Amino acid sequence: MLLRSTLPDPSSAKPGTHPSGLNTGMRPLWVVVLASFWIATVCNVALWRTLARLPDLSSGQAITVSVALALVIGLATAGLLSLLAWRWTLKPVIMLFCVSAAFGAYFMLAYGIVIDKTMMVNTLQTDLRETRDLLNWRLLATVLVLAGLPCVLLWRQHIRLQTSTRQAVSNLAALLATCALLVLVLVLFFQSLASVMRNNTQLRYLINPLNSFYALGSIAARPFQRDESAILPLGTDAKLGASYTAQARPPLLLLVLGETGRSGNFAVNGYGRPTTPGLAKENIASQRNAWSCGTSTAASVPCMFSNFGRANYESRPANYEGLMDVLQHAGLAVLWLDNQSGCKGVCDRIPNADTSQLKVPGLCDGGECFDEVMLHGLDERIAALSAERRAKGVVVVMHQMGSHGPAYFKRSPAAFKKFLPECTNNSLQSCEPQGLVNAYDNSIVYTDHLLTSSIQWLKAQESQNAPAMLYLADHGESLGENNLYLHGMPYSVAPDVQKRVPWITWLSPGFEQRSKIATACLQRQLDAPISHDNYFHSVLGLMNVQTSAYQPALDIYAHCQTGVPPGQP
Template sequence: MFRKGSRNTGQDADGMRQFWLVVLASLWIATVCNVALWRELGRLPDLSAGQAVTISIALGLVIALATIALLSLLAWRWTLKPVITIFLVSAALGAYFMMAYGVVIDQTMMVNTLQTDVRETRDLLNWRLLGTVAALAVLPGYFLWRQKVRRKGAARQVLANAMTLIGACALLVLVVMLFFQSIASVMRNYTHVRYLINPLNSFYALGSIAAKPFQRDETTILPLGKDAKLGASYTAQAKPPLLLLVLGETARSGNFAINGYNRPTTPRLARENIVSQHNAWSCGTSTAASVPCMFSNFGRDAYDSRPANYEGLLDVLQHSGLAVLWIDNQSGCKGACDRIPSVDTTQLKVPGLCDGGECFDEVMLQGLDERIAALPAERRAKGVVVVMHQMGGHGPAYYKRSPAAFKKFLPECTSNSLQSCDRAALVNAYDNSIVYTDHLLGATIDWLKTQEARSAPAMLYLADHGESLGENNLYLHGMPYGIAPDVQKRVPWITWLSPQFEQRSKITTACLKQQLDAHVSHDNYFHSVLGLMNVQTSVYQPALDIYAHCAQP
């Protein structure tokens, strides 16, 4: 049963030592799987070639030793190979997305990943992704699973893992001390570099997300604006207000012709008497960050550090007695609509609008009269607020966001591997999504005009974030806010008021047009909507209402 000369010691003397599997996997991850990091270090303008090489070696050692230390905690008989496989797959996926789209991985990006639905996942799949995972994870994984691993008794395994952990940590401290000045300088001057350390960036982000319940109770929603009531404009009103809030997705303010873009992307809106803010900024660089923030009363600076979770804008509107409805053609409302009536249009089967596994945004206007009529009559008599959450210009498959009739700019990129596309074709595909958004907003205004006989309609369009289209080799969105380019943070904010709404609100389009260049942001959204609807509550701040200065007494 045993080899000649060996003794039955309760362990298997054949095969590779666990220590060497941990070391080899860590070195592979620290070197090959961190190409995005090495590429970025080589591009930093203040580093000479020699400095870049030195810092790359130092960071490579730091990543390898930190990975060895982490794996030593998990290197047990039944967990070793599965855990290393998870590390390899995580590193391969991180390497692909950082290399392909120029993104970094932080807490916000990880939240986006966790909340990605099937449609969004499908849009990201391509042969480059599969090839990267095969090369960086499948091949070393195949080698890993082919190896016979020496087994140790429990006591010896604990001792070996402890020694590995202590040794790795000691060497890690030594490397950091030797190269501290260089590493600290790079991390301080180029903060985005720390988010490229793969896959430790992903694990750190997951840990931060997991720690959130210890920072505040995520299961409890505290009430907000329970004192909300309707203002004087509702007294003996002839027509109740009807406000349609269009929540845009992935829209760059600079790509709207009405904001000065040199391509005719918004011909439909150009024919309407609208107000388009030229200097509007988002709360975050992703849907998961921006939507909860913009529907809250905290504002960007206070939102992440809020002591507890509270109800939001739509709850306050509902507390006031108004009828509220959320219509979603995206991946959900991120908690903003959890306590109000809502409709999901993503699974509808409307010919011409829902072909190819998803629905174009215009589907949200289908049957809208009936959806509103289904709301409580006593609330509808006071007023209605409807939110339409767009698919908009969601990438990377921009070409899927516009029907054939709205593809004004050709040829367009028809791949989700954006770096392989000619940039002109990429911009064409994205601009076509703006052309279709322009059509949707025009159709929404047309529908609102049909309601003028029985209501006072208005529309407010605001996007959640912008997008990078290859500038400085960045694609998509989701960069940490402090280092994100302006194109990911500057968003369109468009207002249309019917004559009836102007009359009841005393807010005129002519007055609003005098403040087109004023700095506004998602921080203003909560208070501006309450102001438009003349909802009085202690949580309303007139100073943050961008329409208040035009409200005539």
């Protein structure tokens, strides 16, 4: 006699149910709530720290605003996660949120930065060499605690499954509930939140990880704002001016594009430490009131080589060619040498070379090359350019690694470590303040060596050329002032040290004669307010390139020919 089992057939169990017939496991809604609570509280410690330090908030107000913001962040995060609370997406999406929040929390805590569109562009354009400089045990520990722990618990947690229809209804209900609660919180705390957020705009960039996702969304939306693939021509009418008529010696202009240069740390600008002993012996003009277009390489370099200026660059209707293209249109020989992470599109249409991967003994022994490598073989690189163009004039750009952080100690060879002890840790908050400044100042000492070596190389070309050099940094740097490190803060709230940059000009006697620009004249205007907006037009003016894209009023050198102060029409 066959006996029929009274136990349910496991194969007949509904999806998401235990073979015993019980629907077990945690509901997706509770998983979303717990994950949102973790992210809104623990992962936003950088936000809470900043709120606690606001001088215009009492302790009671800070607590009230913190609670309100935690509710807003938690509800907004829960609303987003409820849209993705499906069987195959819930765990991966929550893990993505946690990992993003962990990395964001570390960098905001360690360097005092905020995360906006510019910072996200920097992140996406970071190369392997720069990434290595950011890795340390503090980063690993932060990610393991903030992301590793919840991800492991989530992965091991059994989630109660539902049919697609019931899950859709549940997700919709959760979304509507979170939206309603979010509106209620905003109404109840509107006055407190509006006042604080209006007076401290940087707070919006600390809301983690929604700041990162918003920044990525803004970047992804760019193609809908303008066609990023098309590069429209600029300065195709460019021609060489009267100084090129029957010239005996063509001009040779060296544009040194600095990286992370703080104007205030250059001794030639009044700094109390001898960071620029070589430049002090040269006949230069060092502008003390120059300002950057942005606070990062990705923002500043394309902007300063364009003719739009800071106010109009982001809202430009299309992408256009830049300064190097106009110089090439005029018939000059141009060359871009890069010892950094690329030219950000500025050199894509002209001859260029990457020197960061060379293997020159003594200059490239530590996994990267010191900036002096760009002078190595420079004569041969120029000789390889078009002879017809070289006969008219040459413009060479050298893009430095400069003072790129956080590993400032890597930016200077041992022979140039004038200030000791220096910080050799890329976790800057663990450095002694003086050791951090020493490491940074040593990088300026080496930049001084590069610039004076470049001037000596230019002097050696005087028999064949009329040489000149212009050095300008892309942005500045924070070295712990107000607990801020590195750069990349939104321009409106960035401290001056991230925006004030060195601008140094050296002209040979031959270049002064052909351009009618005297260094002595420039030295009488060292405190005139100038910016990256002047760069495009000033270089064209130095090279006497005539084009409708050139605006004489923005040429800082034109006043020494016309008598009109820089920046005035």
